[in-house]
Amino acid sequence: MKAEVLIENAKKYVGTPYVWGGESLSEGGLDCSGLMYISLKDSGYETIRKTAQGYSLIGKSVSLDSIKSGDLLFFGRTQTKITHCAIYLGSELMIESIGSQKNTKNNKGRGVVISSLHRRSDLVCARRVCEEKNDSNVHFKVGHIYTVEVDNLNVRIRPDVKSKRKNADDLTLDGRKHANSRGQLMYGTKVTCKEIAMDKNGNTWIKIPSGWVCAIYNSRVYIR
Numbered sequence: 001m002k003a004e005v006l007i008e009n010a011k012k013y014v015g016t017p018y019v020w021g022g023e024s025l026s027e028g029g030l031d032c033s034g035l036m037y038i039s040l041k042d043s044g045y046e047t048i049r050k051t052a053q054g055y056s057l058i059g060k061s062v063s064l065d066s067i068k069s070g071d072l073l074f075f076g077r078t079q080t081k082i083t084h085c086a087i088y089l090g091s092e093l094m095i096e097s098i099g100s101q102k103n104t105k106n107n108k109g110r111g112v113v114i115s116s117l118h119r120r121s122d123l124v125c126a127r128r129v130c131e132e133k134n135d136s137n138v139h140f141k142v143g144h145i146y147t148v149e150v151d152n153l154n155v156r157i158r159p160d161v162k163s164k165r166k167n168a169d170d171l172t173l174d175g176r177k178h179a180n181s182r183g184q185l186m187y188g189t190k191v192t193c194k195e196i197a198m199d200k201n202g203n204t205w206i207k208i209p210s211g212w213v214c215a216i217y218n219s220r221v222y223i224r
Contacts, residue, residue, distance in 0.1 A: 001043045003070025003130040010039040010087050010095045011114075018099025018109030023049055028105035032085050035097040035112055036072065039087060045129060052076075052085035059129035066150060066220065069187060070130040075122045084120070090187035092117040092151060092180070140196050140206055140215060146223045148191060148213075152184040153222055159197040159205035159212045166211050175210035185213065191223065 019029030023037050030038065033052045040047050047058065056074040067073070069090035076082040086096035094117050099109025117123070140146065155171060156163040168176055168183035178189040185191070195207035204216040206223065215223040 001040075001045050001130055003068065006039060006043045006045075006070050006087065006130060007089055007095075009042040010035065010112075012042075013038070013097075013112045014095070014114060015112060016097070017111040018097050018103050019105055020099065020101050020103050020109075022105075029099075029103075029108050029111060030097050031099060032097045035095070036085050036087065040129070051082075053080075053082040055085055056082045056125060056127060059127040062126050062128045064123060064126055065152070067126045068128070068130075068150060070128075072127045072129060073117075073123060074125045074127070075120050076124055077122065079125050082124070083122075088117070088126070089114065090151065092186070094119075140193055140204065140223075142193055142195065145190055145192050146206070146215070148185050148187060148189040148222065149224050150222045151187045152180065152182075153186075153189075153213055154184055155179075155208075155211040155213055157211060159207070159214075160199055161203070161214065161217075163212070171210040175208075 013035060017029035018031060019027055020031055022029040022031050023034035033055060036055055037049050062071060067088050069088055071088045073086045073088050073094055074082045075084040086094040088094050093114055095114050097112045103109030155166040166183050168179055168181060171179055171183055179185050191208040193206045197205045203214055205212050206215045
């Protein structure tokens with residue numbers, strides 16, 4: 001299952017009301033895990049109906065600082081006390097169904113919306129169920145344009161993870177347009193490769209007009 005397929009299937013339900021326990025339109029609406037269930041099902045992913053807690057165990061765990069579009073997000077007090085789930089869209093946005101237990105077919109809640117990743121402060125874990133691209137054929141060439149495939153990518157002074165991170169004011173004017181307030185590049189940003197380097201740990205870096213960014217770190221591709 002490709003991330004873009006999961007995302008497009010989830011977006012079909014924007015505007016659908018929230019109904020506690022709802023997993024189909026015939027029930028009048030969807031709750032948060034119902035949205036996740038029907039989106040996965042529409043995308044060809046084999047799963048049974050689960051709670052948000054149940055879905056927090058499928059796929060593979062990913063760190064919160066390396067989430068990618070299509071990843072499943074889980075909110076709550078701890079990883080064993082999940083109360084809400086959503087699907088990450090990239091660019092610090094997620095799709096979710098908002099409501100509460102009081103919302104029934106006759107008293108529907110707000111429902112499926114696209115909202116900021118930071119709407120809630122209790123994100124505790126993420127899972128990856130979408131297929132990952134084969135990274136063995138990733139090559140970089142000076143002068144070519146590539147795409148950032150993670151959110152919050154640091155721009156540094158030198159090609160080294162211990163090198164000072166640049167702030168937003170240190171970036172080029174165009175770089176600032178595609179960065180958050182901390183100067184980190186957003187998912188989907190197009191970057192031009194000016195120079196290529198490899199650090200002592202074998203990680204690949206490329207120099208862009210704003211500075212150095214890590215393109216491949218520990219075999220994980222950040223830029224493609």
